[in-house]
Every structure is written in C-alpha cells, then in structure tokens.
Amino acid sequence: MPSCYPFTLSARARRRCGRTSLLAVAALAAGTLAACGGVSNGGGTTSGTTSAAASGAAATGAASAAPTGIAANTLTLQFNEPVSANPALEGTAESDIAFGALDYDSLIYQLGNGQYVGDLATSWGYVAGSKNEVFNLTLRPNVLFSDGSPLTPASVVNSLEYFKGAHGPQAGYLAALTSAKATGANTVQLTFAAPEPNLPFLLSQYQDIGQIIGPQGLANPNTLTTTSDGTGPYVLSAGQSVANSQYVFTMNPHYWNPAALHYKQVVVKVMTDPQSALAAAQSGQVDALLSLPATALQSAKSDHLTTFAQPFSIASLILMGRSDPKSPLSNLKVRQAINDAVDRAGLAQGLGGGSAVPTDEFALPGATGYDPAAASTYSYDVTKAKTLLAQAGYGSGFKLAVLDTLALDANGDIGAALKTELAAVGIDVTLTETPSPAQFIPAALSKQYDAVIWPLSQNGDGFPYAVEFAMAPFTNAFGTVSPQLNALMATAGAASGSAATAGYAQVDDYLIDNAWFVPLFSLSAALAVAPTVTNVQAPSLSNTTIDPIAPIASLSWYPASR
C-alpha cells in the first residue's frame, strides 16, 4: 500500500501527496497486475526471492504521469566528494545513489519498500538445502556494456573476482566467496564458504559488489577513476567532468532500457557545505540535494524544498581499541562505563534534527535484530560510569584518541558532544576530524585511534550486513575476531523466518553485552528536492532507496514542467 509521510514532507508536498495518492494507487495497482506479480522494467517480468509492486506513493508527483523516454536535458544533483568513481573502490550506499547507480547497473534492484526486482539478473535465489551458501542468478539477455561488449556470465564472474581482489571497502563481503562460475549461457552460480543470507541486498544498487564492470574497464582499472564501463543508463564523461567538483554523466548509447531515461544527462555537483547546497537549490541551480545533514532539514523546508528524512543508520562511537592490549578499551568495564556516560536522549534531541531516536542497541526498534528486552541496558548514569572506571583501574581517567569525519558528522557536533560528556567521567578525548570518508578510512586503518565516530548502517533488512560492516577493517582496525559472534551469525544466517529473527536478536544481545560499540541515536538520511523535479517517491524502507534514475520508467524522476 503506498503511503505518504506527513511527518517528513512539507505542507505543500502533503497537499500534493493527498491529491495524488488515489492516482498513484490506481497506477501502481494497474502496473502490478500488468506485471503479473513483478515490475515491468522493459525487459520482461522479474522473479527471484521476492517479486514486487513499485514502492511508496509519489511524493512529488503522480507515477501515472511518468513519461517514456527523454523529457529534459539535464538533472543536476548535489553530493559530497566520492571516495572513488571506481565502484570497486567506492563503498557507501549514499554515494551509490549519486554516482554508482548512474553508470553501473546492479544485478538486483531494490525498491523503496525493500522488495527486490530484476536489473541485470532476471531471477535469482538460494539453492534449496544449501543453507544460504549457494546462489544462482539468471542474467538479462541482450544487455551491452558502454564499451559495446555483451553482458555474459563470464563478465559477471570477472567483475566479482575483480571486486574481491581490489580490496575496496566492500570487498570483505566477498571474502567467503569460494567460487563464481558460469553454469549456462546466461546463468551464474556463486558459492560461499559460510552462509551469506543477505545476497539480494548485497547485490542490489545500494551496494557496490553487484555493480558489474565491463571487460575494457577490468582490463585497465585505472580508467575507472575518470570514466566508466558499466551497463548503466549513463557514462561518466571524463572530458566534461572536473574531479571532486563536477561529474557529468551522458547517455549510454547501448543502455538496455532507454524508455526509463528522462534526462539527456545528469550532472553531480560536489558541494560539501550545506548552506551553499541549500542556496544552490533555492536559486534553481540544483534539482536535488542528496547529502544533507538532518540539522539542515528545517532550513530546507523553510526554503520550500520537499524533504525526506528517515532513520537510516545509527550514530555511534566504535570502540576499536577493544582488541588492543595497550588500550583501556580492552577492558570490558571501561567500555561499559563509556556506554553509561553518554546522554543519548540529549544527543538525539540536540543533534538529531527533530527526527532522531536514541538507542543503545545495534538495531532500531522494529528492525531485524532489535531486542526489546535489551533496550536501555545502558542508561545515562555518570556515577555508575565513574564507579566502573574505578573498578577497572582508571579512576583518575585516561586519554582517548578518537577519529571523526565531518562528512558524516556535520560540523563535528557529535564528536564535540562526546568529548564533553566523556570529560565528565575523566576521559580526555583527543579528537581528530577528517573532511571526508576518503581521508577517514586510511586514518582509521592506521591504528592510531582507539575509537572512531562512524554510523552503524541499519538499512531495513540489512542487519547481517550492518554487523559485517561494523567488523570491516576500518571500523575494526585492531582486528577483533570472535568465534562466538561468528557462530551466532552463522546460525542466524542459515535460518529463516522467526528463527532468523531470534538469531539476530541474540547477535544484538552479544554486541550490547560486550560493549564493542556505543550506539547513540538514529541518523536520518536526509534529502531535499526542488520543485523543478517530480515523481520523487517516498520510500518506506530508507532514503537510500531513492533513485533519481531507476531502470523502471515509472520510478525515475522527471521534470515538473513537463
């Protein structure tokens, strides 16, 4: 059932939403019927683990009015500096909206309601009895890369193997991949050494490993930092782009579903300052701000932009020093004391932009892995925190080196607040701020920091992914390995239904009890859209599932003036 989100939309958008809901319902119902249980995306129907209707209601327009083919010249988007234009070296879901999803198709496409439909794969699924270790994919026929070569099972295998060896931020998800092989003219089989229950998510457009790179790009990966070689709707234009300033994507002449494209080109402008970005949107220079701190949402609403904000991740202090014998964080009582020393409710209220929910768990209420019984394991209790520190032998405090990145912690507010709160229990935080993840990741890997401020990703059904992400090298620089955690994850991963839910709740409990992390409050992925574009559909899952350009014509944005 489509839904509007009155708590996140401006009054104007709410009125429009009310007017268009009925149209949208009718259009989506018709689309669903026509697709016989799948979404038509120009190349036949889709199947797989789930088939789906299109996601939530059009928040800024009616899906029924969606054009077929080109309707305008340029869509201009704002985003931060990318980690890399090479998808194997990229690694953030938010960045994929602005960059990766434009020039690289993923194997599977995730709709705004969390369901999966086909993109480069038309069907997929785990092999029965394989305990989520063997996964089959059937590829879409007649798809060409922007270099003109055809998509084949071999190209998928080669791309996955390149990702695994390129050591990008997401290569770890393929660490357990023991084989990727072509099993037919258009089929591929992936085999993992351990259960990997989250493959549809990992192979979707919001992760990188499912974005398939073409043979020319793989032959010379250096070219992937200035141009692209995917099957996606656009190609990164090296001649028109200025690195870290402006990225111009022109149409891919070989794109398999041109009816889904409504803009001749997409320009992504790098703007890290929220004020400059808001001014650009207000003065009509940018159609949408895809990276906006939640604290800027009110300004965006005042500026008559349509805003979207939903919990996406959990602002957290990750205690990496837990495995460093020299660090006070190797002591459980110290980690618990830090968890007790922070005022989560106050932080959520002050820094959450009005939509944050405080939490001391690894998952948010309602999400997979959330355990209601474990809520408030840690409460704001400075006296208790001091007692724990004294018991651990740190009654007179200690110094703590913490790394932060301004791209995800606007103005360093979370870092500054934590420094103040931990000072109250005698912990002297030395804060280092990096401008972007590009600088943050190598610094975090340097083992010079006891803890890092980084969001724990919590994308819908992505709990296992969130746990794997939290154990990735740059949030686990000292290499904590826990056989118990691995066993809990394996058990939950091989299960399904309520057994899987219960299993992941046990994982959540384990992480809370061991206090490896200091979850603080939910962070919203905030977006603001100018009145120049329409058909921006409010997702029910997470704002990272908003795609300006989708492989389905009815989901892609188009100009409001049309």
Added chain:
Amino acid sequence: MTRYLLRRLLLSVPLLFAVSILTFLMVAIVPGDPAVRILGAGHTAAEYQALDQKLGLTAPLLVQYWHWVDGVLHGTLGTSLFTNQAVTSALAQRLPTTVWLVIGATLVTVVAGVTLGLASAVWRGPLGRVVDAASWLGFAVPNFWLGLILVEFIAVKAGLLPSTGYVPLGQDPGAWLRSLILPVITLAAVGVTGIAKQTRDAMADVLGQEFMAALRMAGLPRRSLLLRHALRNAAIPIVTAAGLFSVAMLGGTILVEQVFVLPGMGSLVVEAAADHDLPVIEGAVLYFTLIVIVVNLLIDLSYAWLNPKVRVTA
C-alpha cells in the same frame, strides 16, 4: 630594461626550487599514506609494498624530488595518485576559474578602491571618515561571511545572480560573467577598502606638496591636476598595495571557492593536501608560485612606467 627583466626572471628560478623543496618537505612530514588510501581496507603487506614501490614512495625523499624535477624539465607534472588524471590536465581544468577570479577581483579592487580614495582625498571631511570606517570594516568582515550574505540576498532572495558554480568563458560569456560577479565582489571587498585608504593617504600627501601648489597657480585644469600629476605621483604605493592584495587574493580563493562551489585551484589544493596527493600539491604550488612571480614582475614594470628614475637605474 630587458636586462633588468631577464635578471628578475633568472632570480625567480631559485625561488621556484626553494618553494618546491619546502612543499616536498612539508608534505613528507604531515602524517598520511596515499598507498593505504588507494588500497582501501583489507590489503596485505605485500600489496602495500608493491603499490608503495610503484608510486615511487619507497625511494629517499631526495630521489623522489629529483624524479619530480626531471618530470618538470620534460614538461610533465606527473599523475594524480587518486584520480589517475595528468596533473597538467587537472590544473588546466582548474586554473581558468582561479585566474579569472583573481583578475576580476584585482580590477574591481583597483578601480573601486582608487575611485573611493580619490573622492575621499579631494572632498575630505565626512567622505574621508566614511572611507576610513569602511576600510576598517572591510578588514574586519571575513570574506566567506560576506559571500554568504551576498548569496542569501542577491542570489537566493532577489534571484539576480547564480549562487554557486562556474561557467567557462568559451561556453557562454554572459553566464561566465554572471557566475563571477558575486565571488569577485566577495574576494575584492578587503582590497577595495585597503586600496581606498592607501589612495587617500598617498593623494593627501602629494596634494600637500609644493609642486602641486605651483601647478595649481599655473592654472592647470583640476582634472589634469588630479589625474595626470597627483595620482601619477601617488601611484607607486597604490600599485604596491594592489600587488600585495592580488597575491593575498590567491589565498582568499580557497574560502571563496568553497562558498560559491567554484572548481578552482584553491579547492584543488585543499583536496590534494587532505589526500596527500603529492604530484597535485607540487603542481598547484608551482602554478601559484609562477602567478606570484608574474604579479611581482608586472608591479616592477609598472614602477618603471610610472617613474622614469626606476627605468634609468634598472
């Protein structure tokens, strides 16, 4: 004069070397490792060593520096460690924005500053005090703050000019001019007030000299007195100040480019420094140094044009 110019140009060569060596040393002592950044998470020690070697980062600093100098002498500034883009190409994309920004701001500084200073010197009284007050205000107001105010009222509220972005001159001259107006005003603000005060003081000094009284008694028209005689004699300190402001504006572009989201050299240097991208930093510093040398040379030439005695001694 030609010998003088050649001597100045030759003197700039050791300056270029000194600046490039200092830059190399400063980048070397700042913590950070491009190889780790490129390899990302989960690399092995062998992969790290291989990349470090491939990038030439294992060689002694002196050898690394020599490789860079060798490249410069052969017309190449190397390749960005992160984008794989040729540094000359990256700089070519960014240089026009910064150069036009500085040229525009220098022109506005000189024209507006001299006009205000002249008016203040001639009419004195309240106008002089206004120029004085404006000078202090101009120095006190941070240019990024002024930029934000201009964006809010002129670009966003009034919709008269774009708030962000740069349009190349060759693409659309009208849009190019519009994209530069607000950044140029922001960058020029400090200089205008500074030049105005410099002009007022220098003109007041010249106007009080005996030769000016003699010229006045000779019946020269007021316009000729002020522009041909007084201003020309007062021009050397004004030109010196204008040159200094131009050089300072190169530094100011970093913040102005940030506020107006301009793809210029300032933002490139900040990004490269954060990434530890040594070839880009060295290339950008080389370009900046060349610009400073050219500006200083132009100032020296203007001295010679303004004062025949300089030509003789040169």
